[in-house]
Structures are given as structure tokens and as C-alpha cells.
Amino acid sequence: MSGREQLPTVVTTPSDSGFAWPSAADTLLVMSSKKSISPVSVSVLTDAIRYSLNEVFKTVWVEGEVSGLTTPQSGHVYFNLKDESAQLNCIIWRSAASKLPFKIQNGQKLICGGSIDVYPQRGSYQLIVQQVQPVGIGALELAFRQLKEKLQTEGLFSPASKQAIPRYPKRVAVVTSPTGAAIRDFLQVLTRRWSATDVVIVPVRVQGECAADEIANAIDRLQIMQDEVDVIVVTRGGGSIEDLWSFNEERVCRAIFNSRIPIISGVGHEIDVTLSDLVADVRALTPSEAAERLVPDRADFKRQLDNVSQRMRKSLNAKIETAELKLDRFVNHSALRRPLDAIERRTEELNSIQSDMQRLIELMMRLKQNKLASMAEKLELVSPLGVLKRGYSLTTECDGGVVRNADALNVGSLIQTRLARGRVLSRVEEVMES
Secondary structure, three states: OOOEEEEEEEOOOOOOOOOOOOOOOOOEEEEEEOOOEOOOOHHHHHHHHHHHHHHHOOOEEEEEEEEEEEOOOOOOEEEEEEOOOOEEEEEEOHHHHOOOOOOOOOOOEEEEEEEEEEEOOOOEEEEEEEEEEEOOOOHHHHHHHHHHHHHHHOOOOOHHHOOOOOOOOOEEEEEEOOOOHHHHHHHHHHHHHOOOOEEEEEEOOOOOOOHHHHHHHHHHHHOOOOOOOOEEEEEEOOOOOOOOHHHHOHHHHHHHHHOOOOEEEEEOOOOOOOHHHHHOOEEOOOHHHHHHHHOOOHHHHHHHHHHHHHHHHHHHHHHHHHHHHHHHHHHOOHHHHOHHHHHHHHHHHHHHHHHHHHHHHHHHHHHHHHHHHHHHHHHHHHOHHHHHHOOOOEEEEOOOOEOOOHHHOOOOOEEEEEOOOOEEEEEOOOOOOO
């Protein structure tokens, strides 16, 4: 092939784009020379690459660190998986993302499984993720930790929000599977300990895809029942984390938290801990313990009644003895044996008090009289009449004005002089100034 330059051979097969590719035995030769070029379009080449990648990388597992995470309203999840040398665009379609048990976050190390595809508009390849596994921890365990942290931050585990369980509940609703061993264990322990409580069984599935919605809906319905219950018990037997996962769903946890009726959670065995246990008002380690936490033991209750009865009997006997002693003292009291003695003593006391009061009154009267006489003497000393008795007189003009100076009078003026006894009317014949 002198004078011609042969280009690389591209082997292509049919793609999902609908383009009709040659059969597998055929090849598409892209030849070029100085005289003629037979190029292919960008779309054709991209589809060929896309098909080749789909064939070679039908299922791949890639480990890396999450970066550039975006979660638009469409529900798809976009992110990059990177290591120290490269990064890979990844996408999880909404249908697959809605089934993820945990929330993907930047910085997480994940193992992602899926297929390689090409995004023609950007001419880039990407991993279509179908399965996700956290590195070093199970997916459910990671989801458990994430939701636990979220609910704890919102205060759903706070002791302040816990409701008290009635000491003697009359009516109890049990949300559980009606055919499981949990309800049998619960009822066996309940009837053995206490028979005065009515039990309403609310049948639900306790594992599987729809179990969480059934459990949450049952709790919500119990809030508006016409015949109210005093306590709700949410319970099931033990199992793997997958079996118990319905009780770790956020929907169930919020239904328990929002319940106005106190809730006891008894899920799994002693070593199992679900988020429902942490949100509930009381956590029981097993279904049997849930019954024990719910009602008292009739044997213990009978012993308590016997103790109370004995204490009441002793207390009553002590009160009777005390009353009898008081009655004996009352019967032998002198007031009953000689009732007139007390009257006579009170009469003597009254007479004595009356004599004392009479003497006190007479004494006070004499003191008041003496004081009054002393004050009268003092008043007499400063009285104008007292002055007149000592030889002085009081001269006034006819109009009643007191004459203090001689120059206030004129010759011929009428004046009146008051003596200790009587008055003298005079006419001035001469005014003399001393």
C-alpha cells in the first residue's frame, strides 16, 4: 500500500443508540491517505466507544473517596470517586438512590458497583452505580449511625421527653406480628403477672419492605381510637440487623416520638438495640421483659398488700390503745367526779379579781383627783381673776378696750374698772403722765 497511510482500525458493534452497526464479523476501516480521507462523525465514534465500554465493563467494582457530591431535586445523586491519582464521575439514578439505606456524604470511602457508560454530550465516561457498600462498615450500620446522630441532635432521645408508664394500665395495645413468638411470650408473662389488663393486638408485619409503614401507621391510628389505650407496646423477637431494620426506620421513630400515649419498645434479644428502643419512653430488652415492665407482679402486689394491711392493723391498734388511755384519764378526771368544785374555784377567782379591780379603780380615781387639784392650783396662779384677788384691778374703756397707757384717755372719758369683786364706772378728770 505504497503512497497511502493506514489509520488505526476501529472494531464496532451495535449500540443502544439505534445506529445500525456491521455484524460482529465485519470491521469498519477508517482509511486515510494524502489523496483521500474517509472520516466518521463524532457521534459514531462516541457510540462505538460507548458500546465497547459497555461490553468490556458490564459490571465493575470501584473503591474510592466521595467528593463533589450533589443531590438535585430530581432525586439522582452525582459525585466523584477519587484516589491519589485519578477520579471517576459517578451517578446513581433516583430509582436506585431511593433504596440506599444510608446517606452518601463527601469524604466517605465507598465501594461502588455498576457499569461504565459514556455521556455523549460531554464526551466523558461515568460509572452508573447500582450498589454501594461503605468501606470498613456495613451499609445498614452506617445508616444506623447517621440516623441515630440526626435524631439525637433533634432531641428524640432526650430523657425530658419521656412519658411515665401508668402503674396499673387497664388497656394495652401491642403492635406486632400476631403469629410470631414475641406475642406468645408477651401474653404468657403478662397473664402470669397480672390479669386485670385488657390487651388489644394490632397486627403488622415486623420485617420486610412495607413493615416500617405498617408499624408507623398502626401507632398513628392508636392515637385517634375511640376506645383509648393506656400504653402501646411495640415488639418483635430477635433476628439479624436486616430483620430488625424496620424498627430503625425514621418513619417509625418519629411516630413513637410523636405519640401522646406512652410507648414501651421491646425489640429483639438483650444484645439488640434499635433506634425505636432509644426513642421509646421505656426500653425493654425482650418481649417478655416488656410485659414485666408494663404490669406489676401479682405475687409482689399481694405481699405489698399484706404488709400494708399489717401496718394498718398495728397503727389502728396503737390508736385504740392511745384512745383508751385518754378515755381512762378523762373518766377519772376531777371535773367529772366533782363538777361543782371547778365552778366554786372559778367563783373564788372571779371574786378575787373583782376586789382587785375595785381597789385599782379607787386608787386611780384618787390619783386623778390629786392631779386635777394640782393643775387647778397652777391655773389659779396664772388666772387674771387670781391677780385681781391679790389687789390688782383691770381698767377698760366703755367699748371694752383695755387701757394700757394713760395717754390713751381724754378728760371726760368714761372708764370701767374691774375689781376682784364688782366693777366701778368713772369719768376721767385729769390725765397725768408718770
